[in-house]
Amino acid sequence: MVCQFCKLKEATVHVTEIADNKVKKVDACAACAKEKNYNDPAAFAIADHLLGLGASQKMEEASEAVGVLSCDQCGYTQADFKKSGRLGCARCYEIFSDGLDSVLKTMHKDIRHRGKVPAAAQKAAEGAQRLQRLNKDLQKAIAREDFETAARLRDEIKAFTAVG
């Protein structure tokens, strides 16, 4: 069979697509298949199969929008996600977070973690909260020209950040 695009080389890639309830068959040579993006039919399937239809497309749109194509820690790419439905490393969750949220919405109860928090992270979060509160109080004290309280708060913040 000859490639239906270039009509020169032998067709080695055969894809059956179903779009809008119509079956479309494609027979292409390796070069044309790559050009027309028929190179890896399995790439369509797995992310969508695992994570729900359209998951890979949403991720792709989001990463194109911010112009990020790969993870700077592990080199994971959009295509890898499409193929495997999985991410490469912890850092990928920051890199691809824009697209991820819409994917997560379809599969989970919510997109914010409400479960167990590691003891170390818990301590850090509480510290950050306390610091925020102190700073707010300091601003208020300055606004009402209560400099005695402001000085005390300033020292408290200093001591807290020095320890943390």
Place this chain on the structure above:
Amino acid sequence: MSILEFLIPASGACLRSGPHDKIVLSSRVRLARNLTTVPFPSHSKKADRIKAYETLMPAVKSLAQLGTDTFAESMDRLPALDKQLLVERHLISREHAAKNAGSGIVLNREENLCVMVNEEDHLRMQALRPGLQLRQAWTAIDAIDSALQEKVEFAFTERYGFLTACPTNLGTGIRVSAMLHLPGLVLAEQINQIIQAVNKLGLAVRGLYGEGTEALGNVFQVSNQMTLGEPESDIVERINKVLLQIIEHEENARLSQTEKKPAVLLNHIGRAYGVLGNSWSISSKEAMNLISFLRLGVDLGIFGETPKSLADELFLRSQPAHLQLAHPLRDKLGSDERDLFRAQMLRERTALIPKPNPQALLGRRESGSPE
């Protein structure tokens, strides 16, 4: 020491009992965790996997919760048959059995805590309990997780929780599941309704060995799918509630079959007893479906004092790796010979069970009739 020497023999393993164990075979809670800086196992190079392995194996082995007598081994040092044995005992996943260098397993003496290193995530740790004991399993694995967090740092963000290779496990990384024996619902043809109802609640129903497997021997696995957006204890409690309902439906189905169609029940159970006791070649699929009815017969009191553990033992020993390891030819035992050997084992064991006594079922109905 080989895994066969370490594991409690099938006869002993089946003696474990727990609440509702006529219907709930076992409870399990699994947590997925990853290291911060090393890529996830599915995407990492061998050197990275070995780095994760060398960080995690000693940390896991040193956990006081696992005790001192553990089985800890690299997957490349386990023969294929031993790995299959671990799958049949539900201690590791089929995916993990396919792993080699850079992946490992740590199992405790009681066989109720098992950690897989470099499966899909750096760590997959699970607690198992007989019968319906989801809360106990969660408490046990929660303690292991907390103890490990003092030794290694897990990938975690405030927003997404614990980070996992697959977004379907994100957040809590928890998979809560129970293995159920539901012959009553299958016979009453109510099983599909139950599965649909359970699916609507966001829970998955699968076959004997998890994802993509058949429900052989009327054994079904129920587990959560959502892992992000609610606390672990809420997930555990929800599944617990659903399981209690399924148990009630199964009990009702058994009762109504006993009252309305005792002959159908007796026919299934009697034939199962006959075939298991007299066949000379039997496939594992056929054996498991028959043993399911044998177990139902034991539950209904048709086989006198026969303990349910005997049926469970037959079920386990009918699995391919269990059979092969019991045979001198081991992995050279072909599937035809395995069917012969399985039939022999089942004949010998079934001979220990007294003939079914129909009065156990009919007696209740015809209590006024003469002997």
